[in-house]
Amino acid sequence: MGKFTEKKFFVGVDISKDQLDLALLIQGQNDQFFNLTVGNNFKGFDSITDWLKKNKAKPEDCLFCMEHTGTYGLLLFAWLSQVGIDYCVEPGLKIKRSSGVTRGKNDPVDARRIADYACTRKAKLEPFCLPTGLMLQIKQLLTYRDQLVRICSSLKNSLQSHQEYQRVSGLKSISEDIKAQISDFEDREKRIELQITDLIKSDKSLYKNYKLATSVKGVAFVIATYMLVTTNNFTSFENSRKYACYSGIAPFEHTSGTSIKVKSRVSNLANKKIKALLSNGANAACRCDPELRNYYKRKIAEGKDHKLVMNSISYKLVNRVFAVVKRQTPYVSIYQQNFS
Secondary structure, three states, X not given: OOOOOOOOEEEEEEEOOOEEEEEEEEOOOOOOEEEEEEEOOHHHHHHXXXXXXXXXXXXHHEEEEEEOOHHHHHHHHHHHHHHOOEEEEEOHHHHHHHOOOOOOOXXXXXXXXXXXXXXXXXXXXXXOOOOOHHHHHHHHHHHHHHHHHHHHHHHHHHHHHXXXXXXXXXXXXXXXXXXXXXXXXXXXXXXXXXXXXXXXXXXXXXXXXXXHHHOOOOOOHHHHHHHHHHOOOOOOOOOHHHHHXXXXXXXXXXXXXXXXXXXXXEOOOOOHHHHHHHHHHHHHHHHHXXXXXXXXXXXXXXXXXXHHHHHHHHHHHHHHHHHHHHHOOOOOOOOOOOOO
């Protein structure tokens, strides 16, 4: 039985930066909605409490449902957790496709559709677990680090261009200034990484799983940290297959009857950042892990496509990380076979 099958009141929330549009749907009254628009702040949250009381909806009988909206929903999530109201956070595309053929769009209507989605799918919905303050800090630092890396990469490309100009113009000041900026951003990046490491070390469980993840060849600081954040310290995903689906590296069958038989392929619905990081990890693993290097050579010799083989190696890395975390023992390469 689902966790929300006994709920009687379903609240769909359309979140924007400055305001929340809510729609209340009562079990058994599928054609009647009660709408409310409030600010996305604590004053607006107080209005939600009064609104629920007005409609005789007790907090323990309510289920709030909303789409993923990045940072705009964090304050609401924290308030719902504090007052003890159950809520779930679903992908926007999933809600959209469940609505069937629709025409028109505005925030109050979107809130109604989300409320109807929560009511009809209550048996399958899972409660959202707000990450701890420590995990949110690590996630924010990772986001800032990514910004620094992008800026630094842009400066390096710019430096190459200006060095070509310099060969003709003889002007050195621009290149020297860019080099100074690159050095500054690289120093900032290192400081951020040290800060993240200190935060991970401050939590015993988090640090243990981090060390276990990095015991897998090909998985270093960045991949391990991102896996900790995206899995909420390996509690949000039941197994490696589900995380592989989330990362866009799990193949899916595409067949129908006897006439349609397409090769299994990965889905485009994925966390592209994690997929790119795992691809980098797979490249590193092929260089430092003899077993995976032999696996790569064998598959290429069989005529397999390079990208397909690297995707398979990425999947192997995910399987290994989840395995060592589940066992709580570091990864050890016990058996190797030479296929060359």
